[in-house]
Amino acid sequence: MKILGIETSCDETAVAVVEDGKVVLADFVYSQVEHSEFGGIVPEIASRQQLRKITPVFETCKKAYDISPSSIDAIAVTRGPGLIGSLMVGLNFAKALSFGWNLPLIGVNHLEGHIFANLLADNSLKPPFITLIVSGGHTLLVRVEDWCQYTILGSTRDDAAGEAFDKVAKLLGLGYPGGYMIDQLAKVGDREFHRFPRSHFKKGEYQFSFSGLKTSVAVYLRDKSDDFRSQYLNDICASFQERVIDMLVTPSLNAALDHGIDLVAVGGGVAANSRLREAFVERAAQKGIRVLFPAFKYCTDNAAMIASAGYFRLARGEQSDHSLVAVPYLPLA
Amino acid sequence: MSQQSYVTNSEAETTAVARELAAQLQSGDVVLFYGSLGAGKTAFIRGVLEYFDPRVEVTSPTYTLVNVYPTKPQIFHFDLYRLRDENDLLDLGFDEYLDSGGIVLVEWAEKCGRFRPAAGYTVILEIEGETTRTITIGRVDDDSPGA
Numbered sequence: 001m002k003i004l005g006i007e008t009s010c011d012e013t014a015v016a017v018v019e020d021g022k023v024v025l026a027d028f029v030y031s032q033v034e035h036s037e038f039g040g041i042v043p044e045i046a047s048r049q050q051l052r053k054i055t056p057v058f059e060t061c062k063k064a065y066d067i068s069p070s071s072i073d074a075i076a077v078t079r080g081p082g083l084i085g086s087l088m089v090g091l092n093f094a095k096a097l098s099f100g101w102n103l104p105l106i107g108v109n110h111l112e113g114h115i116f117a118n119l120l121a122d123n124s125l126k127p128p129f130i131t132l133i134v135s136g137g138h139t140l141l142v143r144v145e146d147w148c149q150y151t152i153l154g155s156t157r158d159d160a161a162g163e164a165f166d167k168v169a170k171l172l173g174l175g176y177p178g179g180y181m182i183d184q185l186a187k188v189g190d191r192e193f194h195r196f197p198r199s200h201f202k203k204g205e206y207q208f209s210f211s212g213l214k215t216s217v218a219v220y221l222r223d224k225s226d227d228f229r230s231q232y233l234n235d236i237c238a239s240f241q242e243r244v245i246d247m248l249v250t251p252s253l254n255a256a257l258d259h260g261i262d263l264v265a266v267g268g269g270v271a272a273n274s275r276l277r278e279a280f281v282e283r284a285a286q287k288g289i290r291v292l293f294p295a296f297k298y299c300t301d302n303a304a305m306i307a308s309a310g311y312f313r314l315a316r317g318e319q320s321d322h323s324l325v326a327v328p329y330l331p332l333a
Numbered sequence: 334m335s336q337q338s339y340v341t342n343s344e345a346e347t348t349a350v351a352r353e354l355a356a357q358l359q360s361g362d363v364v365l366f367y368g369s370l371g372a373g374k375t376a377f378i379r380g381v382l383e384y385f386d387p388r389v390e391v392t393s394p395t396y397t398l399v400n401v402y403p404t405k406p407q408i409f410h411f412d413l414y415r416l417r418d419e420n421d422l423l424d425l426g427f428d429e430y431l432d433s434g435g436i437v438l439v440e441w442a443e444k445c446g447r448f449r450p451a452a453g454y455t456v457i458l459e460i461e462g463e464t465t466r467t468i469t470i471g472r473v474d475d476d477s478p479g480a
Contacts, residue, residue: 218369
């Protein structure tokens with residue numbers, strides 16, 4: 001069964017065709033972030049850009065796979081969470097296609113997509129497993145009971161991990177995207193250079209908090225000269241990054257151990273961080289746990305993961321009607 | 334314009350000041366927040382929400398741009414950090430939130446530019462040390478003709 005996926009929840013406009021939830025036949029993403037010329041922080045407010053890009057992106061995807069009423073079986077679209085204006089562009093595009101072509105429509109949760117990105121990396125993936133979704137807007141620990149059945153184990157109390165990366169990059173005067181810049185600089189930095197404080201939670205609580213860490217970096221840098229900052233930039237990046245990673249890995253592995261599950265699948269933009277991948281796999285192996293990451297291009301927002309999730313929702317007999325609405329704060333469970 | 338300053342030595346003290354301000358807020362009020370990264374803007378707003386409904390979880394709206402909390406009156410928590418300029422506020426529908434009868438809290442209010450509301454509260458947070466902050470709360474009344 002071939003599913004057309006459409007994703008426009010934030011800064012990416014994406015269209016893909018995926019067969020049986022696992023095999024990507026076509027996949028195209030237009031990112032406003034890559035085209036940001038501001039060297040800083042600011043992807044444009046997305047909805048107007050989404051509106052401009054959705055048709056060209058769809059047409060580009062059509063060149064790789066001849067999308068037509070007879071060549072696909074259903075249309076899956078992100079209905080939340082995300083920016084309302086951006087979500088509506090993809091949703092209305094999907095509804096129009098569904099109506100015009102008389103194909104089933106299926107609304108998908110964006111966060112659920114990040115879980116299915118792991119299935120695209122490893123077709124043998126099967127629940128139950130633990131998932132860490134970690135991006136600019138989300139930090140969420142989930143127990144995947146079965147496909148499309150989730151129990152939330154924990155989430156961030158304040159900032160998302162990716163947001164901490166971006167803001168600390170800004171404090172350090174680095175460009176955008178901040179997470180990537182810090183990852184690169186940290187590769188040659190000393191992770192033990194400075195011990196930034198970590199947030200503590202009770203045992204059995206799988207919570208995250210990155211606001212305090214961000215603040216401690218801001219306070220730490222206050223009285224440091226420009227010379228000091230540039231001389232030790234790599235070390236500061238490495239020390240900060242190591243702390244974030246520890247705060248992501250520890251609760252994830254604890255959750256897996258406490259739940260007797262030996263597989264953790266990571267998703268979202270921060271899953272592309274090279275040191276996170278390395279440290280996660282290393283520490284998990286010590287506990288007999290396997291860690292799975294999506295391919296780099298499926299860490300960030302894409303439509304293949306939405307098509308994959310849509311396939312499994314459809315397989316459960318679910319279908320949306322044309323009254324489907326975008327929900328900016330749609331919870332995963 | 335009236336103004337009052339506080340020095341707080343912990344996040345708990347900051348949220349206590351926030352609850353004090355929250356007790357004065359009414360439907361239609363706007364609070365503009367100024368302060369560098371890590372100064373405690375979101376922490377302050379967590380204190381405001383504690384006053385209205387302690388069950389509400391306040392997370393950073395940097396990526397979502399606006400959080401809507403199910404309080405009475407409704408509270409709209411904006412974070413303009415990612416905005417390119419004031420014109421992006423129009424895309425967000427900022428003016429409609431201002432007229433919605435809720436309470437509007439705005440982080441990174443300097444990005445409001447010419448769309449800065451004429452009347453309302455301002456909260457300026459400054460980092461003095463590891464956990465020490467100076468908080469200056471001001472109030473501007475709209476005394477323009479016809480207001």
